[in-house]
Amino acid sequence: MSLAAQAEGLKLRRLLGADPAELGFVNRLSPRDIRLLRQGLWAQRQRQDTAHVRPLLGIARWLPAVLAAWVCERRLGLPLVAALAGELALQQTLGIARLLSPARLADVCTELDPRVAHDLVHVLPEAKVVAVACELLSRGDHLTLGRFADHLGDAALVAVLGVIVDDADLLHTVYFIESRSRLDHILHLLPVERRQRLMQLLLHADSAQLQQLMFLLSSVSPGLQAELGALAAADTAMLTRLLELTREQDCWADTLPLLLAMNEPDQRRLLTLPLWQEQPELLQGLWQAAEHEHYWLTLLPLCALMSEPMQQASAQIIAMLPQGIEHASRAALAGEYWGIWLSLLAAMPEPRQQDFARVLRGYGEVDVGLEMRVARLAGPLADV
Amino acid sequence: MEASPSARLATLLGCAPQGLPTLSALSAAEQEQLCTAIERSLRQHEKAMTASLPEFLRPLLIALRSRRP
Numbered sequence: 023m024s025l026a027a028q029a030e031g032l033k034l035r036r037l038l039g040a041d042p043a044e045l046g047f048v049n050r051l052s053p054r055d056i057r058l059l060r061q062g063l064w065a066q067r068q069r070q071d072t073a074h075v076r077p078l079l080g081i082a083r084w085l086p087a088v089l090a091a092w093v094c095e096r097r098l099g100l101p102l103v104a105a106l107a108g109e110l111a112l113q114q115t116l117g118i119a120r121l122l123s124p125a126r127l128a129d130v131c132t133e134l135d136p137r138v139a140h141d142l143v144h145v146l147p148e149a150k151v152v153a154v155a156c157e158l159l160s161r162g163d164h165l166t167l168g169r170f171a172d173h174l175g176d177a178a179l180v181a182v183l184g185v186i187v188d189d190a191d192l193l194h195t196v197y198f199i200e201s202r203s204r205l206d207h208i209l210h211l212l213p214v215e216r217r218q219r220l221m222q223l224l225l226h227a228d229s230a231q232l233q234q235l236m237f238l239l240s241s242v243s244p245g246l247q248a249e250l251g252a253l254a255a256a257d258t259a260m261l262t263r264l265l266e267l268t269r270e271q272d273c274w275a276d277t278l279p280l281l282l283a284m285n286e287p288d289q290r291r292l293l294t295l296p297l298w299q300e301q302p303e304l305l306q307g308l309w310q311a312a313e314h315e316h317y318w319l320t321l322l323p324l325c326a327l328m329s330e331p332m333q334q335a336s337a338q339i340i341a342m343l344p345q346g347i348e349h350a351s352r353a354a355l356a357g358e359y360w361g362i363w364l365s366l367l368a369a370m371p372e373p374r375q376q377d378f379a380r381v382l383r384g385y386g387e388v389d390v391g392l393e394m395r396v397a398r399l400a401g402p403l404a405d406v
Numbered sequence: 407m408e409a410s411p412s413a414r415l416a417t418l419l420g421c422a423p424q425g426l427p428t429l430s431a432l433s434a435a436e437q438e439q440l441c442t443a444i445e446r447s448l449r450q451h452e453k454a455m456t457a458s459l460p461e462f463l464r465p466l467l468i469a470l471r472s473r474r475p
Binding site: 039044055097 | 420421444459
């Protein structure tokens, strides 16, 4: 179960009005499938709402904004106001929204179809945006705040990020940002010190916050992962915590991209932490993730940064993976990583070395020169 | 005969079965439970929508509806 699926599951449960403990099994679906369910539900709600809203549109279109805002603030129920916002012309909705109180507008945001929210929130005046953000923050409604922030232009976004003073609130809000591609941009809008403080949450956050932080780290681009990874690598306690967390949450699939995006000195620092020796299941998780997530090509060269005992332990684990020999050999072939792969093979039991010999003979049927070259590199291993 | 969970989900969400998410990671009972939660949520939303309209506007709305072709 991925961290992204957990985030999507939370959003779906909230939309369904389900208890947080209810429907936990939806997290087993892919994040894309959970999102499709949520979008389908929004679309169906909108179709249902049309019957209620259409007769009112004729009146609403002719009402002056002041009067329409008064009706929306005082007379109409929230679902109807949100549905009206989706049916009226954007300029008219904006005219009404400007006159609503931040509290009422915050209410509307919780009910607003994300497709409508995008257009409306984008054009709301900055002062109004900040007031609504403060209102949502005071209610602890990070989910709506994240959805709201997703649609803001840069100036409004910077203003909103500025009012989210608490790092845990910021992390919680960012966790609910819909678009992963926006995450990078949002984090780049933060001062470096703020990004540093977010990373420091690793050391003292509760388990929910840690899950959010891991999600964030696994969701940003490789460039930003490298930067955040370097911030963590500057502090051994932070790196150790990152590893502990990966084991606790069983989320190697999410941590692996972060490890791969780090620069070499940081990768070396991470791979030589004493925790690897103290908790052998960590290494097991790493290679299993490599197998499931097809990371052989990027992970195999990292073995060169490992200590010798860790390389030997890795060899034993790879030898046990059903297709470990075949997949690692393919990675060695694609990346010319024969040196490190052969040294791992040397630490494996003979039957697995024979498996490799068979794989190599298969390559030789296509490229005899390659087979001979690898056999030469293998030295005594070639006698197997 | 009772509809399969995916047919039920397609009806609930008003979309073609090919537009549905893949639910095969869930057991049949879990799929049923999910459909029930979606159905309940849509019903509650419908109720909330009806309740959103103030009493004084209801006669007007009925009149407007009856004038529509």
